[in-house]
Each structure stands twice: as C-alpha cells, then as structure tokens.
Amino acid sequence: MNEKLTVLEIIEIAIEIEKNGETFYNMLAESAETAILKDLFKYLSAEEKKHKLKFQEILKSIGDYQVSEIYYATEYMGYMKALADNRVFRQDISPSDLAKNIKNPMDAIDVAIGFEKDSIIFLYETRDMFEDFEKEAIQMLLKEEKGHIRKLSELKKSIK
Numbered sequence: 001m002n003e004k005l006t007v008l009e010i011i012e013i014a015i016e017i018e019k020n021g022e023t024f025y026n027m028l029a030e031s032a033e034t035a036i037l038k039d040l041f042k043y044l045s046a047e048e049k050k051h052k053l054k055f056q057e058i059l060k061s062i063g064d065y066q067v068s069e070i071y072y073a074t075e076y077m078g079y080m081k082a083l084a085d086n087r088v089f090r091q092d093i094s095p096s097d098l099a100k101n102i103k104n105p106m107d108a109i110d111v112a113i114g115f116e117k118d119s120i121i122f123l124y125e126t127r128d129m130f131e132d133f134e135k136e137a138i139q140m141l142l143k144e145e146k147g148h149i150r151k152l153s154e155l156k157k158s159i160k
Helices: 007-031 035-062 069-073 076-085 095-100 105-127 132-159
Strands: none
Touching: 007 035, 007 095, 007 105, 035 105, 035 132, 105 132
C-alpha cells in the first residue's frame, strides 16, 4: 500500500473490515454456548453484511472521485494508513484464528466491542472525505455501530 491512501482504497479497507467482521461473528455464533449469545452474534453478522453492501454501493457511486488536496497536503492520509494497518481484522490475522483464541463469552464480547470501537474510529475519520450523500451513509453506519456497542455492553452486564 502507498504512503497515501485513495478514497477507493479506504472504502476497500472498510469492505474488508466488514467482511471479516461478518466471518468472525458467524464463527462466534456457531460456537456460542447460549441461545442469547448465538442470536446476538447472528444479528451482528447480518449487520456487518449490510454494512459491507452499503460500502460496496458507496464504492460504485463515487466513480473517480478524488480526495481534496488538503488531505494530501497534511499528514491525514498517513494517519488513515496507520489506522488501516492497525485495525482489528488485518490481513495477517484471520477471523477464524481470532475466534479460536476466545475462551469464554466475556472474551467474545470484549473482542466484539473492540472491533466495533475500531470500526467507529475508522468511520469517523473517513466521513469528512466524502460528498454529502456518502456522508449520510457513513453517519447511518456510525449510528448502527454505536448501537452494536450498546447491545454488547448490555449483554456483558447481564452475564457478570
């Protein structure tokens, strides 16, 4: 990857994050010990799939859109690259390997919360790079990711 990312690369990273999240949550659902956990992880998997499709729509809609030179003139794109390189679901860590390391429901919920937080940070940082239509889509995805953290946190409290 270049030192600077293009908008297309950022959206492709977002698609990869959502795809890996979907796989991760499916694996957690398959190994869940209770119906509540199984249902939650199936729900989160379906949500990640929806988000992936939304990013694919955004990718199609932007065509050859270029990021403002202001972003390139600053260290912003280097920051975006660092965020992308350090995201939860990197290419060198598979969702299945991550899922295998989970020993109990609390571990699963903690990893899921971390994943959702990382997704929120990534979305916040990409939001201002887009036109109004795409900003609205990103804002909707942010709202959903925040809702996922609330659900996971509530479940975590109920398990304790």
